[in-house]
Each structure stands twice: as structure tokens, then as C-alpha cells.
Amino acid sequence: MKKYIGVDIGGMSVKYGLVNENGNILAKRTVKTEGTADSVIDTLGKALVAFLEENGLKKEEIEGVGIGCPGAITAATGTVEYSNNLGWKNVKLTDGLKKYLDTEYKVSNDANVAALGEATFGAAKEFSDVIMLTLGTGVGGGIVLGNKLYEGNESKGAELGHAVLVLGGEECTCGRKGCIEAYCSASALIRDTKRAMLRDTDSKMWDYANNDIHNVNGRTAFAMARENDPAAVQVVNDYIMYLSESIMNYCNIFRPQAVVLGGGISGEGKYLIDRVAQYCKERHYGYQGTPEVKILAATLGNDAGIIGAAALLV
Amino acid sequence: MKKYIGVDIGGMSVKYGLVNENGNILAKRTVKTEGTADSVIDTLGKALVAFLEENGLKKEEIEGVGIGCPGAITAATGTVEYSNNLGWKNVKLTDGLKKYLDTEYKVSNDANVAALGEATFGAAKEFSDVIMLTLGTGVGGGIVLGNKLYEGNESKGAELGHAVLVLGGEECTCGRKGCIEAYCSASALIRDTKRAMLRDTDSKMWDYANNDIHNVNGRTAFAMARENDPAAVQVVNDYIMYLSESIMNYCNIFRPQAVVLGGGISGEGKYLIDRVAQYCKERHYGYQGTPEVKILAATLGNDAGIIGAAALLV
Numbered sequence: 001m002k003k004y005i006g007v008d009i010g011g012m013s014v015k016y017g018l019v020n021e022n023g024n025i026l027a028k029r030t031v032k033t034e035g036t037a038d039s040v041i042d043t044l045g046k047a048l049v050a051f052l053e054e055n056g057l058k059k060e061e062i063e064g065v066g067i068g069c070p071g072a073i074t075a076a077t078g079t080v081e082y083s084n085n086l087g088w089k090n091v092k093l094t095d096g097l098k099k100y101l102d103t104e105y106k107v108s109n110d111a112n113v114a115a116l117g118e119a120t121f122g123a124a125k126e127f128s129d130v131i132m133l134t135l136g137t138g139v140g141g142g143i144v145l146g147n148k149l150y151e152g153n154e155s156k157g158a159e160l161g162h163a164v165l166v167l168g169g170e171e172c173t174c175g176r177k178g179c180i181e182a183y184c185s186a187s188a189l190i191r192d193t194k195r196a197m198l199r200d201t202d203s204k205m206w207d208y209a210n211n212d213i214h215n216v217n218g219r220t221a222f223a224m225a226r227e228n229d230p231a232a233v234q235v236v237n238d239y240i241m242y243l244s245e246s247i248m249n250y251c252n253i254f255r256p257q258a259v260v261l262g263g264g265i266s267g268e269g270k271y272l273i274d275r276v277a278q279y280c281k282e283r284h285y286g287y288q289g290t291p292e293v294k295i296l297a298a299t300l301g302n303d304a305g306i307i308g309a310a311a312l313l314v
Numbered sequence: 315m316k317k318y319i320g321v322d323i324g325g326m327s328v329k330y331g332l333v334n335e336n337g338n339i340l341a342k343r344t345v346k347t348e349g350t351a352d353s354v355i356d357t358l359g360k361a362l363v364a365f366l367e368e369n370g371l372k373k374e375e376i377e378g379v380g381i382g383c384p385g386a387i388t389a390a391t392g393t394v395e396y397s398n399n400l401g402w403k404n405v406k407l408t409d410g411l412k413k414y415l416d417t418e419y420k421v422s423n424d425a426n427v428a429a430l431g432e433a434t435f436g437a438a439k440e441f442s443d444v445i446m447l448t449l450g451t452g453v454g455g456g457i458v459l460g461n462k463l464y465e466g467n468e469s470k471g472a473e474l475g476h477a478v479l480v481l482g483g484e485e486c487t488c489g490r491k492g493c494i495e496a497y498c499s500a501s502a503l504i505r506d507t508k509r510a511m512l513r514d515t516d517s518k519m520w521d522y523a524n525n526d527i528h529n530v531n532g533r534t535a536f537a538m539a540r541e542n543d544p545a546a547v548q549v550v551n552d553y554i555m556y557l558s559e560s561i562m563n564y565c566n567i568f569r570p571q572a573v574v575l576g577g578g579i580s581g582e583g584k585y586l587i588d589r590v591a592q593y594c595k596e597r598h599y600g601y602q603g604t605p606e607v608k609i610l611a612a613t614l615g616n617d618a619g620i621i622g623a624a625a626l627l628v
Contacts, residue, residue: 129466158569178481253567290468
């Protein structure tokens with residue numbers, strides 16, 4: 001059975017694991033990442049060599065190393081052009097790691113990697129054409145077509161959070177107005193929750209937040225909507241509408257077999273998924289006479305980064 | 315050199331041609347289409363057999379027949395599920411034609427075929443990843459990735475005119491509100507032109523329309539904007555903005571190498587293309603730090619249907 005190493009580079013630590021061709025993690029480790037890009041590469045490079053040894057493997061016995069990394073990546077060269085999270089600019093990651101472990105490398109953006117992982121081994125493993133939206137601080141996107149990641153020219157596509165849904169709407173982090181991210185991210189949900197609380201000082205959301213608006217988070221409105229607080233119900237209804245209309249856009253554009261939702265907000269689970277699926281179904285998944293699109297919650301959880309990165313080599 | 319037959323089925327007639335592997339039309343014909351789907355298939359089937367004979371070709375000497383057709387097509391079976399233009403429902407086109415000429419058939423929607431034609435032989439032939447928007451009565455779309463048409467599940471994707479740009483905006487023909495088609499189609503442009511004329515009874519657009527608003531067409535605002543009529547300039551500025559914001563959404567989603575504009579409105583040519591390209595360039599093609607996207611006018615003109623259909627077999 002083929003074996004892969006998957007690496008998930010984050011701002012605070014790097015997680016890596018040995019993954020088999022069924023997407024199972026056979027062993028995993030975490031190292032802290034501190035200091036410059038060079039020192040991270042040095043730490044990681046040595047760690048990977050040691051990790052193979054621990055697992056009794058020679059480098060010829062693995063198919064290679066897949067890496068998911070936040071930021072703008074050029075997949076063809078394995079270069080991290082810019083990563084705000086890591087504070088990296090123009091870091092030749094593949095070239096650096098090859099000096100320690102000379103094997104095949106594939107590098108991609110973390111949102112892409114999450115999508116490929118879910119499409120290959122996770123929620124959407126039955127499907128070949130899958131769109132994933134990662135609903136976190138921002139909204140990340142991944143496109144899997146014919147079981148392969150589609151990244152666009154210079155790996156700069158799949159910015160699915162940065163399509164305008166509300167022309168002239170809320171300011172987005174990208175500089176445009178009205179992007180999907182400006183309505184469907186956790187940041188947007190928190191903004192809208194706070195606004196609703198300021199409009200309705202009797203809302204139960206105040207109790208939930210210990211009467212301090214600074215305690216509001218992405219769960220506040222969902223939690224109190226489940227208890228039928230009218231202001232919270234309205235915030236959640238609007239959120240479901242924004243997200244579902246965004247999903248229906250992607251249904252009309254790609255007509256995928258499945259849309260997978262990941263990121264913090266997808267932790268609302270069945271409640272979120274059922275409501276989004278119903279909204280979309282009632283509206284024919286965007287266009288009458290088209291096939292059903294499965295709306296699924298991501299299933300790979302904390303290991304998504306490792307498993308998805310390994311899937312880059314499958 | 316390989317040879318293909320391209321067939322362009324329209325509401326009034328069927329155009330077909332012999333196309334070589336450079337996308338040149340070696341011979342072409344038109345037959346009128348009248349009556350039932352069966353009679354159209356009978357006419358076309360016999361015409362194709364005669365056409366091969368006229369050109370001194372045996373069926374083994376062509377790679378097959380590519381067909382572009384308006385409506386909802388299932389490419390896998392060559393079935394026209396529904397075509398409003400043709401008045402067809404569930405017509406097994408490939409099966410029908412095989413009884414006359416037993417060769418390879420590929421059938422796709424006319425907007426897809428136009429996109430493939432431009433990406434293979436036309437404006438974007440240098441590029442592998444191309445998005446096309448056809449700005450006609452509606453807004454059609456085509457997606458070419460890695461030189462291949464991407465059609466989505468059951469060939470029901472690439473409805474690029476039916477992504478919401480203005481949430482809750484103008485009614486769209488599809489039943490949703492605020493779709494790209496509801497702002498960027500010729501119908502939308504005519505609606506906006508008429509509204510502007512009703513607001514400004516001194517506009518030169520009234521003269522251009524012989525003082526009868528029924529004479530307004532997709533060229534009215536562009537023609538008078540070129541003569542600096544303020545109302546017309548505003549209509550065109552808004553149109554450029556709607557179209558460019560839509561294009562930037564597709565740049566962020568696909569990060570294609572090129573976006574091709576076809577359909578009646580693309581007849582505004584360099585004036586339209588230059589303004590859209592400038593709008594997009596000033597805004598980094600949707601996202602800072604991403605590669606330039608070429609904005610191009612379609613070049614295959616009236617033969618696009620035949621050439622694009624032939625490209626289905628390339």
C-alpha cells in the first residue's frame with residue numbers, strides 16, 4: 001500500500017503525518033514553528049528525516065511529501081509567495097526541504113488542500129466534482145474537478161470567498177465591496193450579530209454574551225436562535241440566505257455533485273447543513289431542471305490539513 | 315490533416331461545415347429546419363450524408379460530427395433534454411443521426427461550443443484556461459480548463475449568467491433576483507437605456523431612437539455615449555461596471571488566462587473591451603498580486619457555431 005507524508009503548516013506549529021492510500025493517518029507529530037522561514041524549513045526538514053526513520057521507512061518507500069500552507073502559493077515551483085499568517089514572502093519551500101529530504105513535493109494553499117482532502121478521503125469521497133467553502137475568519141475556497149484540484153493560473157484561482165454577491169455592499173478585506181466573505185465569514189457573522197444586539201437590547205444574545213458585546217463570537221447567534229430569540233433567529237436566517245445564495249451561484253457555475261462546508265461555522269453541523277440544503281433544494285439548486293447538489297459538512301476535522309496535503313500526491 | 319464536421323443547430327436553420335484541424339472551414343452549407351424534431355433529424359441526417367459525398371469523403375475519413383445546440387443538453391448521451399428555441403423536449407439527437415451517418419458524435423450547448431471554439435481556434439487560442447461570456451438576449455457562459463470544456467454534472471454547469479451579483483436586485487428570467495444576466499444581457503441594457511431616457515427627456519438617445527422608445531436596442535446607449543450624451547454615458551458606465559465586476563468574480567474563481575466576450579454586445583468591439591480591461595486592471599483583476607487576465611472580443615463571428623462544434627472532437 002502506497003504511503004504519503006502530509007504536512008500542515010500553521011502560524012504556530014507544523015503538523016505532519018504518515019498517510020496511507022486510504023487516507024488513514026498511521027503516525028503523526030507536531031513541531032513548533034518559531035523564527036525565520038529558514039529556521040522553520042531547517043526544523044521541518046530535520047523532523048521529516050527523523051519521522052521517516054522512526055517509522056522504519058526509507059525515502060524510496062514514500063510517494064512524496066504534500067504540504068498545505070496558508071497564503072499565496074505557486075504550486076509549480078513550491079514557492080510561498082506571500083503568507084500573512086506566517087509572515088513569509090517569496091519562500092522557496094520545496095527547494096529548501098529538498099536539501100534535507102530529496103523526494104517528490106507538492107505544495108498548495110490550505111483551503112485547496114482541505115477541499116482535496118474532503119473530496120478524496122472525507123465527506124465527498126464518493127464524488128469527483130466538489131466545491132468546498134471554508135467558513136472561518138475569512139471564506140476560503142477549493143475546487144476539485146474530475147478528482148483533481150483546479151488552482152487556476154499561477155495557482156491564484158479558487159478565491160471563492162471573493163466573488164461579489166451584494167454589489168456595493170459591505171467592505172471586504174480584499175478591497176472590493178460585497179464579497180461572499182463579507183457576508184459568510186465568521187467575522188461577518190459576528191458583525192451582524194453585534195448589530196442585531198445593538199438594535200434589540202432585550203435579545204437573549206446579551207445574556208449569552210454575559211452582557212458584554214466583546215464576548216460575541218460566531219456561535220452566539222446560532223446558540224440563541226436555537227432558543228428562538230427573535231433577533232438571533234433573524235441573524236441566522238440572513239446568514240443562511242447569504243450562504244445559500246452563494247452556494248447556488250457555485251451550483252450554477254460548476255454544477256458540482258457536492259458542496260462541502262468546512263471551517264469554524266460548519267461546526268454548527270446538521271442544523272446549518274439541513275437549513276442550507278433545504279433553502280437550496282426549494283430553489284432547485286439555483287436552476288430548474290438541474291441535478292441535486294449534496295450539501296455536506298466537512299468530516300476530516302483537525303486532521304484535514306495532514307490528510308488533504310497527502311492527497312496532493314494521490 | 316484531420317477533418318471534422320461541425321453542426322450549428324438554430325431555431326430557423328442548421329449550419330454545417332467541414333473543418334480542418336486548424337479550425338478552417340473547407341466547405342459549408344445551410345438547411346432550413348421546419349417541423350418536428352424527427353423531421354429536422356431526417357433532413358440533417360440526409361444532408362450530412364450528401365455533404366460527405368459532395369466533398370469526396372468517406373465517413374472513415376472524418377473524426378466525427380460535433381454539434382452545438384441551444385438548450386439543456388446531456389452530453390454523455392447526446393440528448394437535447396429541453397430547448398425553448400427549438401421547441402424540443404427529450405430529443406435523442408445522437409441516436410437519431412447515427413441511423414443516417416454512423417460516426418462519432420459530440421453534442422453540447424451552444425454557449426459551451428462558442429467558448430470551446432474561441433479557446434481552440436479563436437480569440438483565446440493561445441490559452442488553455444478560458445472563460446467566455448456571451449452577451450446576447452441572455453448571458454451565456456462557457457468554461458474551458460486545460461483546453462477542455464468543463465460542463466458540470468449532467469452537463470448542467472457553466473450557467474455563468476446565473477450567478478447573483480446584486481442580491482435582491484432585478485428579476486432574472488431564471489426566477490432568482492440580481493443575476494449577472496439581469497444586468498449584463500442586451501435585454502438588461504435595453505431596460506436600463508429606456509429608464510435613462512424616461513428620466514432625461516433631453517437625451518440624444520431620443521433622437522437616435524426616432525423619438526420612439528420602441529426603437530431602443532442594445533446599441534442605443536453605446537452610440538450616444540460615444541457622442542458624450544450624459545444620460546447615455548451613465549448607462550454605459552453602469553453597464554461597464556456590472557460587466558467588469560462580473561468578470562472579476564470569474565477571475566477570482568477561475569483565475570483564467572483569458573476572458574472572451576461574445577454575443578451581440580461584444581460587437582461594440584475595442585471601445586467595450588478597452589474600457590472593461592481598464593476597469594479590471596485598475597482593480598488588479600479582482601485580487602491584488604494575481605496575474606493579468608486578457609479580456610478579448612470573440613473573433614470567430616458567424617462561423618463560431620460550426621468551428622466550435624468541430625472543436626468538440628479535437
